Amino acid sequence: MNRHRTDPPASGATDPGLVSRDLRVVWHPCTQMKDHESLPPIAIRRGEGVWLEDVDGNRYLDAVSSWWVNLFGHANPRIAAAVARQAQTLEHVIFAGLTHEPAIRVAERLVSIAPPGLGRCFFADNGSAAVEVALKMSFHYWHNRGNTRKTRFVALANGYHGETLGALAVGDVDLYKSLYRPMLMDVIMAPSPDCYARDPGESWESHSLRRFESMERILERHADEVAAVIVEPLVQCAGGMRMYHPVYLARLREACDRFGVHLIADEIAVGFGRTGTMFACEQARITPDFLCLSKGLTGGFLPMSVVMTHEEVYDAFYDEYTSQRAFLHSHSYTGNPLACSAALATLDLFAETDVLESNRAKAARLGRRARELEAHPHVAEVRQCGMIVAIEMVKSKATREPYPWQERRGLRVYRHALSRGVLLRPLGNVIYFLPPYVIDEAGIDLITSVAAEGIELATCD
Ligand code: PMP
Numbered sequence: 001m002n003r004h005r006t007d008p009p010a011s012g013a014t015d016p017g018l019v020s021r022d023l024r025v026v027w028h029p030c031t032q033m034k035d036h037e038s039l040p041p042i043a044i045r046r047g048e049g050v051w052l053e054d055v056d057g058n059r060y061l062d063a064v065s066s067w068w069v070n071l072f073g074h075a076n077p078r079i080a081a082a083v084a085r086q087a088q089t090l091e092h093v094i095f096a097g098l099t100h101e102p103a104i105r106v107a108e109r110l111v112s113i114a115p116p117g118l119g120r121c122f123f124a125d126n127g128s129a130a131v132e133v134a135l136k137m138s139f140h141y142w143h144n145r146g147n148t149r150k151t152r153f154v155a156l157a158n159g160y161h162g163e164t165l166g167a168l169a170v171g172d173v174d175l176y177k178s179l180y181r182p183m184l185m186d187v188i189m190a191p192s193p194d195c196y197a198r199d200p201g202e203s204w205e206s207h208s209l210r211r212f213e214s215m216e217r218i219l220e221r222h223a224d225e226v227a228a229v230i231v232e233p234l235v236q237c238a239g240g241m242r243m244y245h246p247v248y249l250a251r252l253r254e255a256c257d258r259f260g261v262h263l264i265a266d267e268i269a270v271g272f273g274r275t276g277t278m279f280a281c282e283q284a285r286i287t288p289d290f291l292c293l294s295k296g297l298t299g300g301f302l303p304m305s306v307v308m309t310h311e312e313v314y315d316a317f318y319d320e321y322t323s324q325r326a327f328l329h330s331h332s333y334t335g336n337p338l339a340c341s342a343a344l345a346t347l348d349l350f351a352e353t354d355v356l357e358s359n360r361a362k363a364a365r366l367g368r369r370a371r372e373l374e375a376h377p378h379v380a381e382v383r384q385c386g387m388i389v390a391i392e393m394v395k396s397k398a399t400r401e402p403y404p405w406q407e408r409r410g411l412r413v414y415r416h417a418l419s420r421g422v423l424l425r426p427l428g429n430v431i432y433f434l435p436p437y438v439i440d441e442a443g444i445d446l447i448t449s450v451a452a453e454g455i456e457l458a459t460c461d
Contacts (some may be wrong), residue, residue: 013078019040028234042054042058042355049438051074060418060421064424065298068269069300070300071300072299076349079298080301083302083338102341103340106306106343110293115288116287117363118287118308118310122312123335124307126169128162128306130268132310133167135166136151138227141262150226150227152188153230154189154215154230154261155189155230155231156190156191157172157192159172159236162268169184170187188222188226188228189386191215194235194239196383208245215255217255219255227262227265229256232256232267232428233275233279234280237269240390247386265280265292268295271296272295273387274385274434275388287310289309289313293306297344301342301346304340359386362387362439370382370384380392393431413426416454421450423445
């Protein structure tokens with residue numbers, strides 16, 4: 001079925017052309033480029049379903065959905081055809097003053113499936129931009145309502161919301177943030193409800209509730225100056241797939257209402273079924289004031305994001321032009337019709353088959369296979385939320401002392417997995433699976449057994 005790569009850096013050697021051309025002119029994201037001296041980038045020529053194929057014909061199962069964007073497989077024929085059709089009709093048009101049916105339909109369909117009350121869609125072109133939009137809109141809403149004191153934000157420790165300066169400021173992953181601190185606005189950080197930190201024997205619910213007490217105290221003290229609280233509902237993805245109980249979101253919604261503070265739900269990574277429900281907020285039965293969506297929105301085909309909000313926010317901006325209340329934020333590619341056509345095809349795929357239902361069996365198998373590693377002497381926890389499963393590698397199981405980051409144990413797992421035809425991309429010491437929904441049982445068995453081998457190799461010294 002698939003030819004596996006057997007000799008990790010070999011693809012660079014067998015296709016010196018492409019890789020050396022890349023290394024001469026390209027600067028890759030989130031990469032120490034010097035690493036490519038020993039592990040060259042892999043030149044991919046095509047994708048199909050869960051598989052990626054490099055220029056030498058080696059295949060890799062994309063267990064991370066290419067940074068969590070892909071839902072229904074690479075080069076999905078339905079989405080590809082929709083984009084191709086759209087490209088022959090209207091590729092792009094300025095979205096201020098003009099509109100088009102693909103964007104209107106995307107907005108209508110999102111309104112029909114989002115948590116109740118979110119009736120307005122503002123388009124942007126990537127996840128970080130959506131976060132910036134939500135932050136600015138919240139601040140601006142209070143300003144338009146005559147409250148100019150609300151200029152600050154509350155966020156969760158260990159959260160991640162993107163790389164632009166506002167998004168980075170409300171994030172808390174040191175690896176990406178610490179150097180840039182002098183450039184960033186000052187954000188109030190609440191302790192994370194992350195249940196990895198729960199006491200032995202404590203339930204997720206009780207731990208998340210306990211952590212909520214600090215959030216409540218922060219809101220009590222700072223509500224006057226806080227525009228919004230921003231969270232990643234249920235799973236802090238870039239922070240190591242750390243998970244928490246929906247009760248935290250339910251309490252947070254209630255407290256935000258009580259203290260007059262907006263709630264921004266960043267579902268850029270967890271939206272569109274990743275956590276087992278279409279949107280993670282559904283599990284807490286809440287509607288945020290702002291819902292940020294991206295990644296899976298286009299099935300992984302094209303960059304696009306949407307910020308959804310409710311009519312009360314919209315109304316605060318709706319006035320005579322001269323009142324200067326309008327939201328004058330824009331991106332050139334706002335509402336791009338090609339991205340909208342990909343989103344519509346993606347939403348069709350959700351509507352036509354019960355994806356969430358069929359994912360349940362897949363998630364159960366994925367979790368079961370991954371939990372076989374619970375007994376491993378260097379695995380502290382295997383956790384799961386829907387189609388997201390993470391394995392926490394530690395130096396000491398007894399004390400949960402992590403491996404020093406400098407040892408780059410996760411990289412060893414990455415290298416091994418590539419040699420076995422699987423694309424894993426550990427977050428430090430956390431190995432995780434976040435596969436496209438078209439993965440089958442054999443695929444699940446492959447990625448979990450390759451991860452087990454990788455963990456064994458990475459922890460043997
Ligand atoms: N928010 C969350 C929760 C994310 O996981 C990400 C991306 N990993 C972003 C925001 C930023 O999205 P983008 O990379 O498209 O800017």
